[in-house]
Amino acid sequence: MVQGLKHADITLLLEGTYPFVRGGVSSWVHQIIEGLPQYTFALIFLGSQKKDYESAKYTLPENVVHLECHFLWDQFALSQSKACKGNRSYVEASETLHDWFRAPQSNFDEALVKKLLITLGQSSGFTAEEFFYSEASWNQLCEFYEKFNSKNSFIDYIWTIKAMHTPLFKLAQVAHQFSLSTGTFHAISTGFAGFLGVLLHYLTDRPLILTEHGIYTKERKIDLQSYFIKEHRDILGDALPMGMQYQELLWIRFFESLGRLVYKASDPIISLYETNRERQVNDGADRIRTQVIPNGMAVERFLDLRAQRPEKIPLVVGLLGRIVPIKDIKTFIRSMHTIVAHLPEAEGWLIGPEDEDKAYVQECKTLVRELGLEERVRFLGFQKISDVLPRLGVLVLTSISEAFPLVILEAYASGLPVVATDVGACREIIEGNGDEDRALGHAGIVIPMADPEATAQAVVALLADEDRWRSAQKAGTQRVERYYTQAKMLDSYNNVYNQALTS
Numbered sequence: 341m342v343q344g345l346k347h348a349d350i351t352l353l354l355e356g357t358y359p360f361v362r363g364g365v366s367s368w369v370h371q372i373i374e375g376l377p378q379y380t381f382a383l384i385f386l387g388s389q390k391k392d393y394e395s396a397k398y399t400l401p402e403n404v405v406h407l408e409c410h411f412l413w414d415q416f417a418l419s420q421s422k423a424c425k426g427n428r429s430y431v432e433a434s435e436t437l438h439d440w441f442r443a444p445q446s447n448f449d450e451a452l453v454k455k456l457l458i459t460l461g462q463s464s465g466f467t468a469e470e471f472f473y474s475e476a477s478w479n480q481l482c483e484f485y486e487k488f489n490s491k492n493s494f495i496d497y498i499w500t501i502k503a504m505h506t507p508l509f510k511l512a513q514v515a516h517q518f519s520l521s522t523g524t525f526h527a528i529s530t531g532f533a534g535f536l537g538v539l540l541h542y543l544t545d546r547p548l549i550l551t552e553h554g555i556y557t558k559e560r561k562i563d564l565q566s567y568f569i570k571e572h573r574d575i576l577g578d579a580l581p582m583g584m585q586y587q588e589l590l591w592i593r594f595f596e597s598l599g600r601l602v603y604k605a606s607d608p609i610i611s612l613y614e615t616n617r618e619r620q621v622n623d624g625a626d627r628i629r630t631q632v633i634p635n636g637m638a639v640e641r642f643l644d645l646r647a648q649r650p651e652k653i654p655l656v657v658g659l660l661g662r663i664v665p666i667k668d669i670k671t672f673i674r675s676m677h678t679i680v681a682h683l684p685e686a687e688g689w690l691i692g693p694e695d696e697d698k699a700y701v702q703e704c705k706t707l708v709r710e711l712g713l714e715e716r717v718r719f720l721g722f723q724k725i726s727d728v729l730p731r732l733g734v735l736v737l738t739s740i741s742e743a744f745p746l747v748i749l750e751a752y753a754s755g756l757p758v759v760a761t762d763v764g765a766c767r768e769i770i771e772g773n774g775d776e777d778r779a780l781g782h783a784g785i786v787i788p789m790a791d792p793e794a795t796a797q798a799v800v801a802l803l804a805d806e807d808r809w810r811s812a813q814k815a816g817t818q819r820v821e822r823y824y825t826q827a828k829m830l831d832s833y834n835n836v837y838n839q840a841l842t843s
Contacts, residue, residue: 347521350380384518460508530556548606614768670707737760770786
């Protein structure tokens, strides 16, 4: 990074991704920065706790001139811990915002919201000390509980509300302490990064761009169901809506509210495919400000890999991704049990970092042993894709949630068919989007989620039928070369940035 610079053209707001986590959104961020060297970038990284992000996984390009990191769940220091009256007028005004959260079709008072947000955490508005210890805050919480939540645990309600608002005061500090001038802010999600973008937008009057790879509230709901529910299922049974605890429902509503705030402040609002654009609109985004910019690949970089592909189709099934529950690695492992029964020489390679959820990694390795697949399934850890893609016969994604997986485009560019769950943009990338695209044919097979048998059948159908495999390979290479080039994507973002910087 260049030292001493006081300006960046674009400030990227990043939550739990680049430069500390490999793959997925992080790869896309790195691609954008490297591919648009005419712009300078500042990075504001938001993480959970500092101990969770030990070292950067990417070498920052030269046009990154600033990086700062903030950890939302590390200890939050309060300047005082005693009761006070609190700013009653601020609390009363905030009720208008909460009313809009509950009824988003009602009028949005942007002037009031702007005043509330830019004074959040400030003595002129409402401090963290007032939120935790003031009479005004306590009375409002009690009133909201009695009016909207009285059938549930008061203790659960109070502590959940306090926990979800603590990061907002930290983000207010971050926004007020940010001294670098910037042409535009670009949030790569709603949630906390998007909320920081709203604060900075209101404080500086600079534009806020939003790109959502996946829909943040949907992903948080999946996270809550994956990680929280299983710990309490024996107690809760089926008593709660969607199998979720009351606290988790509060969190979902909280993230939905943050999302609406971000949509109101952002222009443009970008998604990677049309289905997510429609979801953004349904969740409160103004359709006029929405647009779709698909991911893109530097296809020419993969021509050598395509040339390295052996004439005989390798009986190697690969999954490239983090070894975490949302990728549903266990379905991949279970599918290998059936695949090996049909193709005894087949191997399954799990290619991706294992440091994010070590307990889950151990569960996966235990499952491999229980199924007697120690000689058939390999955990390879992080690898350069150039070293593994030519050695695979089919790429498999068993994820329960994806947006627009860049790894599918990488597979196509290297001449590799794909089997993927029907999530995110996977179906349109595999089967085509629009008549002209669909005429190219299927570049693989779409499968249901959490279905090892269907996954196995799809893999065997490709590996055991060379004509079908070759047809899928051809469709994939033609699709990525025609519709998903890096040049198209970068040109689109260049236009977005130009418009923001000249506004």
